Amino acid sequence: MTETSTSPLAADDQVSTAEPPAPAPPTSPSLANTAWERRATLRTAWALVRVDPRAYLSAWLQWVGFHTFPIPLGLLLKGVLDRIGGDAGTQSVWIVLAALAGAEIARWTLFATAVWQFSGTWIGWQTVPRLNLLRSLVSAPGPVAGRLPGSSGEAVSRFRDDTESLANVLDIGLDISGSVISTVAAIAILATIDARTTFVVVLPVLGALGFARWLGPRIRAWRVASREAAAEVTSYLGDLFGSILAVKASGSEPAAARRFKELNDVRRVAARKDQAGTALVESLGGVTGELGVGLMLLLVAPALRRGELSLGDVGLFASYVTVLASLPRWAGRLGAHMRQGAVSVERLAELTVDGEPSGVVARPLFMDLRHGPGPAPRVR
Numbered sequence: 410m411t412e413t414s415t416s417p418l419a420a421d422d423q424v425s426t427a428e429p430p431a432p433a434p435p436t437s438p439s440l441a442n443t444a445w446e447r448r449a450t451l452r453t454a455w456a457l458v459r460v461d462p463r464a465y466l467s468a469w470l471q472w473v474g475f476h477t478f479p480i481p482l483g484l485l486l487k488g489v490l491d492r493i494g495g496d497a498g499t500q501s502v503w504i505v506l507a508a509l510a511g512a513e514i515a516r517w518t519l520f521a522t523a524v525w526q527f528s529g530t531w532i533g534w535q536t537v538p539r540l541n542l543l544r545s546l547v548s549a550p551g552p553v554a555g556r557l558p559g560s561s562g563e564a565v566s567r568f569r570d571d572t573e574s575l576a577n578v579l580d581i582g583l584d585i586s587g588s589v590i591s592t593v594a595a596i597a598i599l600a601t602i603d604a605r606t607t608f609v610v611v612l613p614v615l616g617a618l619g620f621a622r623w624l625g626p627r628i629r630a631w632r633v634a635s636r637e638a639a640a641e642v643t644s645y646l647g648d649l650f651g652s653i654l655a656v657k658a659s660g661s662e663p664a665a666a667r668r669f670k671e672l673n674d675v676r677r678v679a680a681r682k683d684q685a686g687t688a689l690v691e692s693l694g695g696v697t698g699e700l701g702v703g704l705m706l707l708l709v710a711p712a713l714r715r716g717e718l719s720l721g722d723v724g725l726f727a728s729y730v731t732v733l734a735s736l737p738r739w740a741g742r743l744g745a746h747m748r749q750g751a752v753s754v755e756r757l758a759e760l761t762v763d764g765e766p767s768g769v770v771a772r773p774l775f776m777d778l779r780h781g782p783g784p785a786p787r788v789r
Contacts, residue, residue: 449766450751454578456770460537464530469583471523476587476735478516480594483728485509491721534576538769539568542760549762566643567760570636571753575769578750581743588739595729602722606708610730613700617693617737621744628686629748635683636752638676645672690741697734705730 458465485508492502592614599607649656649665656665705726712718758766 447747447751450578450747450754453575453754453766453770454582454750457534457537457575457579460770461530461533464526464533465579468523468527468530469586471519471526472583473587473590475516475520475523476584477591477594478512478519479728479732480591480598482509482512482516483595483725483732484598485512486728487721487725489721490724491719493720531576531580534579535572538572538575538757541769542568542757545761564760565647566636566640567753567756570639571756574746574749574753575757577746581739581746585739585743588736591732592736595732599726599729602725603709603712603718606705606712606726609704609708610701610726610733613697613704614733614737617697618740621690621693621737621741624686624690624741625744625748628683628690628745629752631679631682631686632749632752634679635676636756638672638679642669642672642676645669687742687745690745691738693737693741697737701730701734702727 485505488505489502489509492505596607596611599610645668649669656662709718709723709726713720713723754766754769757769761769
């Protein structure tokens with residue numbers, strides 16, 4: 410990217426009637442490149458975890474516990490429904506209901522503590538790359554402007570957006586871990602009740618996982634286009650403010666405004682594709698859950714009439730279908746964030762001295778976000 414392509418003085422003073430140029434669709438990456446990018450992203454994310462492993466372990470335990478809580482809740486719900494449909498006394502039903510309510514309260518209490526603990530961890534994941542990039546730009550020999558891949562305004566988007574994309578890779582890892590554990594437990598429990606129904610309910614989950622994997626390369630291409638378009642706008646604004654006197658002296662305000670609108674039109678189209686792909690992946694969970702509930706009702710209704718399944722078994726299936734449906738959604742998000750994170754790792758590495766991802770997450774000289782800086786050294 411060069412500054413002359415977005416300079417406000419380079420725009421034509423005549424009103425342009427042509428449509429804003431659409432971003433060229435990037436070609437899909439090869440399997441070899443995709444595998445290399447995935448390994449580079451995972452190595453970078455793991456190095457970021459090692460900066461503060463206790464914080465990540467604490468967050469992992471809490472979020473896995475939150476995601477696996479529906480497993481015992483489903484068993485308690487089965488007990489309530491079995492007692493309602495059977496000959497158990499009222500007191501027994503109320504005891505199980507109280508246990509169910511207590512478990513639900515415990516789950517959301519765990520959620521509140523997990524969010525409180527995660528806030529500091531989330532900030533730390535974004536601060537470490539920013540500190541390392543800033544140190545690399547300041548301490549490396551030569552002028553800083555000569556080491557930037559674009560303008561200084563374009564580099565701001567890397568500090569702001571790409572560090573967040575890298576943190577999202579670690580964030581989604583917490584959720585996918587809990588989802589996988591709860592899904593395996595739910596399938597194991599449901600298979601002991603009705604293996605055929607369990608197999609049919611799992612089929613939409615497998616289909617959604619395959620669709621999310623197929624959509625992955627396209628999500629990466631859309632994210633590349635969106636990031637580049639956003640960087641163009643940021644770079645143009647930096648150039649515009651840096652040469653505002655020249656723009657006013659030459660009377661190029663209308664041309665500068667038209668160029669700004671053209672860049673924003675390109676950014677809008679690219680951002681819509683990026684957001685549409687992410688929203689499509691996130692909608693997989695809801696669609697899979699509704700389809701799974703429908704198939705489950707079609708299969709268990711005859712068995713319920715024949716007395717082969719109890720009311721509690723039906724409630725357990727209905728409860729665990731939502732657990733199974735969450736896996737495609739989290740897996741789709743993982744694939745999307747992994748590909749988006751690969752783009753961000755590559756862009757962040759361009760700001761380091763050696764251009765390698767390892768420089769992005771090197772342990773900073775000093776960082777303590779939880780307790781603040783230590784006491785200042787004494788001056789003798």
